[in-house]
Amino acid sequence: MAAPAPILRMSGIGKQFPGVKALDGVDFRLLPGEVHALMGENGAGKSTLIKVLTGVYDIDAGEIELEGRRVVFHSPLAAQHAGISTVYQEVNLCTNLSVAENIFIGREPRRLGRIQWKKMRRRAAELLSRLDLDLDVSAPLSSYSLAIQQMVAIARAVDIDAKVLILDEPTSSLDAGEVAQLFRVMRRLKEQGIAILFVSHFLDQIYEISDRMTILRNGRLVGEYLTSELSQVELVGKMIGRELADLEKLEGRPPANEAAPLVEAVELGRSGAIEPFTLTIHEGEVVGLAGLLGSGRTEVARLLFGADHAGGGTLKIGGEQVSLRTPRSAVARKLAFCSENRRAEGLIPDLTVRENVILALQAARGWTRPIPRRKQDELVDKYIAALNIRPADPEQLVKNLSGGNQQKVLLARWLILEPRLLILDEPTRGIDVGAKAEIQRLVAQLSDGGMAVLFISAELEEVLRLSHKVGVLRDRKMVAQLDNDERLTTDTLTETIASGARS
Amino acid sequence: MTRFIRHRLFWPLVILAGLLLLNLFFTDNFFRIQMKDGHLYGSLIDIFRFGAPLILVSLGMTLVIATGGIDLSVGSVVAVAGALACLQISDLSDQNSVGGVLGAVGIALVLSVILGAWNGFLVAGIGIQPIIATLILMVAGRGLAQLITDGQITTVNSSPYKLIGGGYWLTLPFGIIIVAVVLALTAFLTRRLALGLLIESVGGNAEASRLSGISARGVLMMVYAFCALCAGIAGLMISSNVSSADGNNAGLWIELDAILAVVIGGTSLAGGRFSLGGTVLGALIIQTLTTTIYSIGVPPETTLLFKALVVTIVCLLQSPAFREKAFRRRRRPVAPSPATEEKVRVSA
Numbered sequence: 001m002a003a004p005a006p007i008l009r010m011s012g013i014g015k016q017f018p019g020v021k022a023l024d025g026v027d028f029r030l031l032p033g034e035v036h037a038l039m040g041e042n043g044a045g046k047s048t049l050i051k052v053l054t055g056v057y058d059i060d061a062g063e064i065e066l067e068g069r070r071v072v073f074h075s076p077l078a079a080q081h082a083g084i085s086t087v088y089q090e091v092n093l094c095t096n097l098s099v100a101e102n103i104f105i106g107r108e109p110r111r112l113g114r115i116q117w118k119k120m121r122r123r124a125a126e127l128l129s130r131l132d133l134d135l136d137v138s139a140p141l142s143s144y145s146l147a148i149q150q151m152v153a154i155a156r157a158v159d160i161d162a163k164v165l166i167l168d169e170p171t172s173s174l175d176a177g178e179v180a181q182l183f184r185v186m187r188r189l190k191e192q193g194i195a196i197l198f199v200s201h202f203l204d205q206i207y208e209i210s211d212r213m214t215i216l217r218n219g220r221l222v223g224e225y226l227t228s229e230l231s232q233v234e235l236v237g238k239m240i241g242r243e244l245a246d247l248e249k250l251e252g253r254p255p256a257n258e259a260a261p262l263v264e265a266v267e268l269g270r271s272g273a274i275e276p277f278t279l280t281i282h283e284g285e286v287v288g289l290a291g292l293l294g295s296g297r298t299e300v301a302r303l304l305f306g307a308d309h310a311g312g313g314t315l316k317i318g319g320e321q322v323s324l325r326t327p328r329s330a331v332a333r334k335l336a337f338c339s340e341n342r343r344a345e346g347l348i349p350d351l352t353v354r355e356n357v358i359l360a361l362q363a364a365r366g367w368t369r370p371i372p373r374r375k376q377d378e379l380v381d382k383y384i385a386a387l388n389i390r391p392a393d394p395e396q397l398v399k400n401l402s403g404g405n406q407q408k409v410l411l412a413r414w415l416i417l418e419p420r421l422l423i424l425d426e427p428t429r430g431i432d433v434g435a436k437a438e439i440q441r442l443v444a445q446l447s448d449g450g451m452a453v454l455f456i457s458a459e460l461e462e463v464l465r466l467s468h469k470v471g472v473l474r475d476r477k478m479v480a481q482l483d484n485d486e487r488l489t490t491d492t493l494t495e496t497i498a499s500g501a502r503s
Numbered sequence: 504m505t506r507f508i509r510h511r512l513f514w515p516l517v518i519l520a521g522l523l524l525l526n527l528f529f530t531d532n533f534f535r536i537q538m539k540d541g542h543l544y545g546s547l548i549d550i551f552r553f554g555a556p557l558i559l560v561s562l563g564m565t566l567v568i569a570t571g572g573i574d575l576s577v578g579s580v581v582a583v584a585g586a587l588a589c590l591q592i593s594d595l596s597d598q599n600s601v602g603g604v605l606g607a608v609g610i611a612l613v614l615s616v617i618l619g620a621w622n623g624f625l626v627a628g629i630g631i632q633p634i635i636a637t638l639i640l641m642v643a644g645r646g647l648a649q650l651i652t653d654g655q656i657t658t659v660n661s662s663p664y665k666l667i668g669g670g671y672w673l674t675l676p677f678g679i680i681i682v683a684v685v686l687a688l689t690a691f692l693t694r695r696l697a698l699g700l701l702i703e704s705v706g707g708n709a710e711a712s713r714l715s716g717i718s719a720r721g722v723l724m725m726v727y728a729f730c731a732l733c734a735g736i737a738g739l740m741i742s743s744n745v746s747s748a749d750g751n752n753a754g755l756w757i758e759l760d761a762i763l764a765v766v767i768g769g770t771s772l773a774g775g776r777f778s779l780g781g782t783v784l785g786a787l788i789i790q791t792l793t794t795t796i797y798s799i800g801v802p803p804e805t806t807l808l809f810k811a812l813v814v815t816i817v818c819l820l821q822s823p824a825f826r827e828k829a830f831r832r833r834r835r836p837v838a839p840s841p842a843t844e845e846k847v848r849v850s851a
Contacts, residue, residue: 307714331716344716348707350775351700359704362697363717370697413715 007067007195008053008084008164014061015048015219017400020391022048025062026221028214030164030195034148035186037206037227040216041239041404041432046199047232049216050166054086055079085157086166089151093153095142100124102141103156127155130192131278147178151185157398158189165189167196170278171205183209193494201432203232214237236433260319262452263421263466268313274299276313277478279471280423281454286354286447288484289456289466292495296476298340301423304454306330317421325461331364334412340456346410349399353389354380356398357412364417383412388438398486404435415446422446423454428462440466444491460490472496509771514820515784518767522791529799536626542671545792548679554790555678556737558783559766560757562689563730565782570726571706571774572626572633577734577761579644580618581754584611585742586651589659598661599619607664612735619669619731620642620724627723641758648750658747668744678740685733690779699777702726706774758791767817788817827836 006029015023023045030036035407040046045393051057053064055073065073066082066149073079075087093102097446100121101108107116109123124137134153141149150170152279153452155166170177186209201207206213207227215222222238230238259282269276274296281287289297302308306324315322324330325338339345348356358371358381365371371379380394387408389401407427408450414422424443428436442465447453457463463470464484470493480496482488507513526546536545560577567574591607592598593616625636643697670677693699704712705719708826713719737757742748766772768781792813801809819825 042516305714314505326718327714335712339711339714343712344708348704348711348775350707352701355700356706357711359700359717360715362700363712363715365697367697367701369721370695 004031004033004330005068006030009065010049010053010062011065013049013052013059013064015045015052015057017147020396020400022091022219023052024219026216026219027415028221029224030197032163032195032211033190033193034211035190035198035209035214036198037200038216039206039213039235039239041402041434044216044239044432045219046216047168048219050086050168050197050199053079054084054166070328078176083161083163084166085160085162085164086168086172087150087153087157088168089386091178092153093141093149093156095149096140098138099128099141099144099152100137102152103127103137103159105156107160124155124242127150127159131155131158131188133185145178147174147181151182151186152172154185154189156210158194162194163199165193166199168199169200169201170198171200172405179205183214187367201236205234207232242381257448261316262318263304264316266314266316268303268310268315270299270303270308270311273308274303275477277471279478279481281452283420283452284447285469286443286453286455286467288463289454289473290463290468290470291497292458292462292475295473296478297473298425299476300471300473300478301337301425301454301456305335305423307337315450326368328363331360331417334417335421335423336360336417336421337417337423338414338425339425340429342410343407347398347406349397351398351440352395353384353398353401353409354394356409357394357416360413361416379416382414387442388414404431407431407435407439411442421452421454425456426458427455428457428459436462460493464488464493482483511778512781512784515604515767515769515781515788518817518820519788519791521786522788522795526791526795526798529654529795531557533798538674538683541674543676546798547620547677550787550790550794551619551679551682552676553794554786555676555682556740557757557760557764557790559685559733559737559740560754560761561768561782561786562685562779563733564758564761565765565768565770565777565779566689566693566702566726567633567730568762568770568772569706569774569777570703570723571709572723572727573762573772574622574637574727574730575634575758576618576622576637576640576644577826578754578757579641579648580615580731580734581741581757581783582648582748583618583651584615584738585732585753586648586657586748586750587611587614588664588739589657589748592659592661592664593657595661598659599663601663604661604663604708608667608739611739612732615731615735615738617711617726619728619734622731623724623727625627626727627720645750648748648753652748652750654750656747656749660746664743667741668740668742671748678744681736681740685736686783687728693779698722698725703775703777705776761786763814764789767814767821769821782791 005334008030010026010028013023013026013028026045027051038046038049052059055075055078058074066084071082073082080495091430094105097105103124104120109119110116121137128135128137131151133155135144135148141152154165170182174182184365189196210227212226212278213230214224217239228462240489261280262283265277265279267276267278277286277300279300289300291297299308303310306327306329309325315324317335322333330337348359354376364370378393380452381388384392384394389405389408389412398406401409411427427439440462443453445457455463455466467484470482470484470488471478472482472493474497482496519744530546536543536547560751564574564577588607588611591610592604595639597602597603597702621641623638625631625639626633666677667681672680693702701717701722704715704717705722709719738754763786765782767785768778768783770777770781792810796806796809
């Protein structure tokens, strides 16, 4: 097949951050009328490549050609004017303005300085119908779902004479129907000859929509492949640089031995957050929590950790009845909690990896008893090695790390406390396959070593693979607790979540 | 060399050096330090001596700002501490008794800490925004100082008290020694002990810190109390230097200078990382600027404007974003590319 001339060609791109080589000699090309997936683990350099392309960062080496001409962008606006439009994961539109206003904001059709509202609405409707969307363009954007908002953002991006459209994780907050709708729009754009660069963590979506993919690993190019010629297993292998067997090895875990109960919650609840639930966690046991987003999974975790006050019920830890007023008292009883919201509730972005790791231990000791620097370095080095945190530089600011490595830093913070119960709320969300496997393996190891783990995840396979027992939540209520024996499958779990009945 | 330039204290140092050099042209013997009657004299010593209260207040302010807060009440605490100490001393039968003066100083400092704890309670206990919470004491504290001195300027005639702000010890002005001790103490608490880490963590992300088991409330209470203590000591220095307490004017607007010093020193108003050394430099820059204004003979009516201009330049030089823009053209050619002239430059 004679490929048409690429509309965009990046060659030998290099980008250096303090202490990190984010991109090193990466080549990338984009053909008109194709959907091209950019693949790689967190920290592989996908975002950096996009930011270099869109003028957010300057490049240190290499060159970019757009339609055969050398270009240098110093700002996202310059890239946009040249025909490279980007739609980010978080929709950056004004939800209080109307659909039409959002599409034409900053470039409203005017006559004598007066905005021609009628013309603006007509053109907005035309534009959207080109994407098979039938919306009331004078309605506020907030009256539409996130998926529609995303498509309005795309419509806006395309209308600025886009030749290249970059979609950075557009599907991460969409449901299946919305994804299908987005894909229809993408196919329409493809027919119009627009080159689409697509980034997503969902492999199935990549295989559904993309024609071609470029794989990065550790800031280097692995290769460019036709999607139809690369199997999923091969893809993952190339992304993480090793075989996928890691994920499978965890199958067939030994059942937790009948150890003493560590945490016993009886009718613990908090009005408006979670209905009273009863839950027992034994030493060395992994208890999974399954349920949809907003079903009360996180609320259970927060009550057990004392992050929220319980409204009623009792909580016993190690046989002793306690009332956890603050996380501080939970930490004193050797409980640990990794929040699902790394940015808001976990990391201190401006502190270094070392400081983030020792934070909880230092807090537990109190400020008058500093951890000697040598001891700090020892602990931090140990966990950087054990968890394979990259870059392995304790003095790197934690905000410069990729999502998966930030998650490992948080894990390290709690592991050095040697907790008896480790609560992990969505520890593998938004991180790549490699880091995910490492974290899962770690959870299995910890529980084999006698630590109890409360494991919350939206991925049922993951919950099933790791847990000895699964609590199912629905509508802020614990509806079932199922032993993880051979009869429990993702199907029965899904059914329980859907029906809300005890199986 | 680049490492040196990249250092966060590089620009404050350049500015301070620039200001000092400027003085060289206007003041004879600006850099001369001489010994008279066993005391060190000289313009540089004066900058330290007159800057001492500001350095103290700025040190406390640094920690408050590092937690993401701000303390507007320091000027009022300066006035209250000075007023209370002077009132106590003026009531002494023998104003020169060391014990009596120590008692007065102690009572004034205890009151300062109580006032700071009040600020901390409003911020951490009740959850009022720091700027509002401390605004309360900023206004009320002036009233309290007036109440203590009955609206009069209370003068004292006590040589032990005079030592704090105007005396010498070991050839150095006593104020400089106090500053050195407080600075060493602060550095010890925050950097040798772990208080600094906890402060930076609370300022960097309060909720994450709470979930890590840090008692943010305790940290905040301590920091506001410490800030007020520093302001109290500064208040003693100021009133001691003039042997009187003026509830209206002592420490007036010092909170603004202190905030400025902290910012010039490279601590972000958003909280998080702080730099004690930077703050000391910042306070010295402001004091040097004040001295410079007098020595180069800026007309009094334009003094404030001149100061504002210099401060603006200082802040711009401190901003990495501005330096990036301003020095961009010079830096460009460092990354050469073979065919620069062929590039299509797309301007924004």
